[in-house]
Amino acid sequence: MNAYSHSSADFFEAKYKASTDPWNFESSDYELRRYDAILHMLDGSTYRSALEPGCSIGVLTEGLATICENVFALDFSPTALKEAAKRCEKLTHVQLACISLEEIDSYAPFDLIVLSEIGYYFAEDRWRQITQEIVAEMKSGSTLLAAHWTGTSSDHEISGDLVHEILLADPRLSLQQRERHAGFRLERWERI
Template sequence: MTKPSLPPDYFEALYQADPDPWRFAESAYERDKYRDTLEALPRPRHASALEAGCSIGVLTAALAPRCEALLAVDAAAAPLEAARTRCAGLPQVTIRQAVLPRDWPEGRFDLMLFSEVLYYLDAADLDRLATRVAEALAPGGDILLVHWTGETDYPQTGDAAAEAFCAALAPRAEVTLRQRRPRYRLDLLRGR
């Protein structure tokens, strides 16, 4: 039996126990991953970007200078105050609580970033998310996936989630870059 998507309560409990449970602000793994994430972006600027799973906003703050408008969302409310504080001087950033794919935002995006989030979803929610992404992707827009490739106790592994997501988007977007690092992978898709 497959595991269901992780609920917001799971993440709320993590953040109640530790305001930075994955050490986004201090780990070398995260710092290297953020550098590689930004280097993988094929354009210097994006008009409208969506970052799923923004957490405390470390990657959000690094991504913001490359976006005219950046909507950063997270399923948990607990980390969003830290994200707002970190991004307070970045007027192009909007931070909002949203459980994807259910609370999909309105608008079209020429960049969507899913870093360390897809494996929290079961297959049905991953398919629903792919449908939402396909509908909201601006023509020629980019989708960047970045996921841990080690063992997980989540509904999916990073490899399985990334492969399934890319396959679901194949009619609307093609993979233009696939990179593997020792502990994570990056997949860049371009809208057709």
């Protein structure tokens, strides 16, 4: 039994202390397929400034850095962020911060926001509130991409499908592309 809530910074920090890469982001076929699908869905555009909350050890961050002039990646686990810093050491256009998603000052500066496997760590009402804040501040024409596992886990507050349904219900987002792969789904929207 874990001593912490499954959404707390302490819970994730304990996971990274026990294993540097608890979800095998570096090597699992599933994760590498998911990262490919994300980057493929963004391909063809370059972005001035991307936001990646919950960047973990920075594997997706590295990929985003190939198509973005600037990447601001954050995670509230100091151990994960240390690994991300090592991985992105030479990428001077990647900025990392050890903060919670809920501490982000403003979403307005970003023309790309990537929500990858983070939405289900919030309760339904809180996720609705957070995404409404994100969308309210996004500039017209900017891009939001969400990608989540569609399986079930006792670590999750809500399902990956509900994470996406909440975003799909926001009339200020225009759906541009959606894909369902074995085990995960992703959607890309443009802010109207």
